[in-house]
Amino acid sequence: MQEQSIGAILAAARQSAGLTVAQVGEATRIREAIIQRMEQDDYGQCGGHFYARGHVRAVAKAVGLDPEATVHLFDQQQGGAPVPVRAAAVFQADRTINLPEKRGPNWTMALGVALAIVVVFGMMRVLGGASDQVRTGDVHAASARPSVPPNTPITETPKPSAxxxxxxxxxxxxxxxxxxxxxxxxxxxxxxxxxxxxxxxxxxxxxxxxxxxxxxxxxxxxxxxxxxxxxxxxxxxxxxxxxxxxxxxxx
CATH class of the missing domain: 2.60.40 (Immunoglobulin-like)
Structure with a gap:
């Protein structure tokens, strides 16, 4: 079973839209020589598979095709979409990690943390006592009933179908x-x-x-x-x- 190539589809769509290679190149900012090679299924001048996919998407849009469907078909014909690089492959699994040497407790830092906790606790007591005196009588609960009137039935006479x-x-x-x-x-x-x-x-x-x-x-x-x-x-x-x-x- 033979499937129509992407190059042939792009060329047929361009001719069907009444466009020249020069007009497609002007619309996409892609050189005419590259577009002509693409219509012959030669993507060597695109600069790699990633850039070839971008060129196919741009040309497909310019000639009236669905860009995503065309790129999907291009991936199928070229062996699938680019495989994303796994993050684990970037790092060396057998690399030795040097942990810092354990040291004794820092009493100066511990004393500073304890003092900060005492100060925060005292401020919470003061602010808590003041908040008890706040008046709440002026607070009004929001109404749970919606104020939007119910939708009215549509009485418009349906138009005849196409x-x-x-x-x-x-x-x-x-x-x-x-x-x-x-x-x-x-x-x-x-x-x-x-x-x-x-x-x-x-x-x-x-x-x-x-x-x-x-x-x-x-x-x-x-x-x-x-x-x-x-x-x-x-x-x-x-x-x-x-x-x-x-x-x-x-x-």
Whole structure:
């Protein structure tokens, strides 16, 4: 089973968004040569795995992908996220600790501590006697009953759902295998961007048109306005499709 590479996903998303490599570089402040290498799955110029993850996150955000989902998929393809260093590994377990030599009692310090205790005890007695004379008759207990009036029932008439409007497009995608999916409306606004887990299905609605980007066309099944779309593409094939509202039935 082959999974679409991060480089191919970034390149497809950039082309789908209508952006050039120069525009992505200007938005992310990453050199164009590095972005071109990333789209070919070459991260040697990123300066290490830590910086490569940051570059992937920045480019994914610039081209309209979910940054966290893209980085998560990058970690999976690169062998997992960086393993944090355990604190115990920083220190030497067999290092000898030299304890200070025991000495006799310091009578001067003990006498000073005892004198301080006597002074504190005397001040507590004085302050305690004065506090007994404080008047408490003016203290009012807070009311336990809330002053907030009860909520009034909502009597507003519910608005009709989006599905009842004309010109709506309904797209439903079910993942046979975990695969990256990007869904946008007619104005380019993102409805979903991320990995759809195997066995999961999601549905989106938008007016006039829905644009879909599939990183692996054979990994999902797709329905538009209740009808199954056949022959989306082959295994590992990146597919971009646009769908409109259902045509009115002829009388």
């Amino acid at each position: 599905s009842s409007k004309k010109g709506m497009v309904t797209v439903r995608i079910k993942a046979k295998r975990s695969s990256y999916v990007n869904v946008r409306d007619a104005k380019g606004r993102k409805l979903f961007s991320g990995t759809l887990k195997a066995g999961k299905s999601s549905e989106w609605q938008a007016e006039e048109q829905v644009n879909v980007l599939l990183a692996d066309a054979s990994a999902v099944s797709l329905q538009v306005n209740g009808k199954k779309v056949k022959r989306l593409g082959g295994r590992g094939e990146i597919v971009r499709r646009s769908f409109g509202p259902p045509k009115p039935k002829s009388r």
